[in-house]
Amino acid sequence: MLELSVRRRQGDFQMDVKLAAGPGVTALYGRSGSGKTSVINMVAGLARPDSGRISVDGRVLFDSESGIDLAPEQRRLGYVFQDHRLFPHLSVRGNLEFGRNRVPVAERTVDFHQVVEVLGVGHLLDRRPSLLSGGEKQRVAIGRALLASPRILLMDEPLASLDSARKAELLPFISALAGEFAIPILYVSHAMDEVLRLADTLVLMDQGRVAAAGPLEQLMSDPGLRPLTGRYEAGAVVSAVVAGHDTAYGVSRLTFPGGTLLVSQTDQPVGAKVRVRIHARDVAISIEPPERISVRNVLPAMVTSVTPAGSFLVDVVLSVGGTPLWVQITALAQAQLSLKSGMRVHALIKALTMARGDVAGVRR
Numbered sequence: 001m002l003e004l005s006v007r008r009r010q011g012d013f014q015m016d017v018k019l020a021a022g023p024g025v026t027a028l029y030g031r032s033g034s035g036k037t038s039v040i041n042m043v044a045g046l047a048r049p050d051s052g053r054i055s056v057d058g059r060v061l062f063d064s065e066s067g068i069d070l071a072p073e074q075r076r077l078g079y080v081f082q083d084h085r086l087f088p089h090l091s092v093r094g095n096l097e098f099g100r101n102r103v104p105v106a107e108r109t110v111d112f113h114q115v116v117e118v119l120g121v122g123h124l125l126d127r128r129p130s131l132l133s134g135g136e137k138q139r140v141a142i143g144r145a146l147l148a149s150p151r152i153l154l155m156d157e158p159l160a161s162l163d164s165a166r167k168a169e170l171l172p173f174i175s176a177l178a179g180e181f182a183i184p185i186l187y188v189s190h191a192m193d194e195v196l197r198l199a200d201t202l203v204l205m206d207q208g209r210v211a212a213a214g215p216l217e218q219l220m221s222d223p224g225l226r227p228l229t230g231r232y233e234a235g236a237v238v239s240a241v242v243a244g245h246d247t248a249y250g251v252s253r254l255t256f257p258g259g260t261l262l263v264s265q266t267d268q269p270v271g272a273k274v275r276v277r278i279h280a281r282d283v284a285i286s287i288e289p290p291e292r293i294s295v296r297n298v299l300p301a302m303v304t305s306v307t308p309a310g311s312f313l314v315d316v317v318l319s320v321g322g323t324p325l326w327v328q329i330t331a332l333a334q335a336q337l338s339l340k341s342g343m344r345v346h347a348l349i350k351a352l353t354m355a356r357g358d359v360a361g362v363r364r
């Protein structure tokens, strides 16, 4: 468990951060300049807090009161950067062994063969980094960090330099790490698709502070946090289970407490637990049950709140069997529908708008 309570001034920017990161993946999410990398750097020992304390599993890495400030190499942390920073003159095996050899034999907790297997780099061991793809390089960089048997793995936008195909390829490997190695991961990202796929706990950063922290589903469905989760990203995250696939029509059926959702066919198997991102702009509301329409998801719902969002938009939160669902409608539509809290309506969601990126497999 990482525990951190620090203050640091850098230029005009004041950081005052308190957070804890336990098992699984803790995602630091926030706008550019909100202080995510600075947090990672303070944990890693690359930036010094003005005051405060940082500990991992009770071992103090930094404490301004008692004057403790361990050097980065004494902290036993793994650090994966945006760029891979592999040694070009060493093979993949050499790079991986470099990580392992930094740790005395008695303190090694991570098995070389397991890392090679989980990251799928067995066939690359004799290659030099220059002959690897971007995604492969990043897998080796993750392996090198893991083999140093870190007490926590820090990942700062590890996918940011990859194209979307490489990114999609690497995500399952990162997702597997927390389960396979029982090493907490602190993961910096400003990409919601990554966060949705990976995070157990979400830490929302805003202007050098933690604005909110907690389970991802809970924070993403909190209308009060919408300015931080992003206007474009406005929407709910619904936990569901894959109930079946209809390959002839290219759709999958998901069940959740509010009913059944049809989505574009997902590659997750039947029975898999998934998270579905339902964007507020992709949901429509009908007061009467609509008949003979192309929209496949028509879910009975109740209005729980109606809030103006700027001059021409209105945010409506619905409860669909207890699951919150956000809808963004125009002020003109609201003028005609007069939606009010407590009204019974129907939520209309096109199956097509929930494509692969919105349906993410989760480990639990």
Ligand SMILES: Nc1ncnc2c1ncn2[C@@H]1O[C@H](COP(=O)(O)OP(=O)(O)OP(=O)(O)O)[C@@H](O)[C@H]1O
Pocket (backbone or CB within 6 Å): 010, 011, 012, 013, 030, 031, 032, 033, 034, 035, 036, 037, 038, 039, 190
């Ligand atoms: N060494 C420094 N000296 C002065 N100001 C700094 C320094 N490092 C970062 N800052 C400022 O601190 C703030 C937080 O920066 P940080 O890199 O932690 O943000 P971030 O959330 O990781 O952003 P991004 O998503 O763009 O990487 C920014 O305003 C940045 O300009």
